[in-house]
Amino acid sequence: MLEVRALGAAYGKAQVLFGLDFSAQAGEVLVLLGRNGAGKTTALKRIMGLLPPQTGEIRFDGARIDALPPYQIARLGLGYVPEERRIFTDLTVRENLEVGRQPARASTVDWAPGKLFALFPNLGRMQDRLGGRMSGGEQQMLALARTLMGNPRAILLDEPAEGLAPLVAGQVATAILELKARGLCVLLSEQNLRFARRVADRACLLEQGRVVASGTLDAVQAQYALA
16 A cells, blocks of 8 residues: 655755655554664654655555646545644534544545544533633544545555553554555554554554664564663
8 A cells, every 4th residue: 555665765965764665455454663863753754645756666556756746635535643643622522523524435435524433532512612722632532533634545644642541542543444444554653662562563663764673563662672
């Protein structure tokens, strides 16, 4: 579903990614592990077209997307939830969801609001609440739900558990597993090993913009003594 080959990225003259190689399938959760500054967020932004094209190839469902602008990538069915969430604080929960609506796609779940409220019961109880009056965890759920309104076939999640209380992080993990069960391809960046272990099928460890290990999370952890 998603394939990255020899991917490079830079901010101006500062090279950040050096020849990344990885792939993720439908119905799979692949986690990019690494400390702050390892290149995880940059990799997601590069895949989503938020950074200028450089070296390497990105294929989504067999088609190259590495030279496309973000709006075209989103229309193909690749969703993105940034770490900053970026919900509309002056819109209600339901209005935020409507902003993300895209037509239904073949072979994917049609994420109508009712299905999202079943996945995120907290949101169902606050449909008329303004985004600016929600907790950080509730905003994270709303950001994910809004992206799902685009009916993606794959989704990129940047540090979805960052700053969340353990109970709320557990709810987000449960939602990610539900997306996997429904056949979505999920690529997430994460430095919380405990959270990654709850959701990941495979992992890639990034250090200084390079993939230094990949495989099952147990194998990566054993090789690099991650804590």
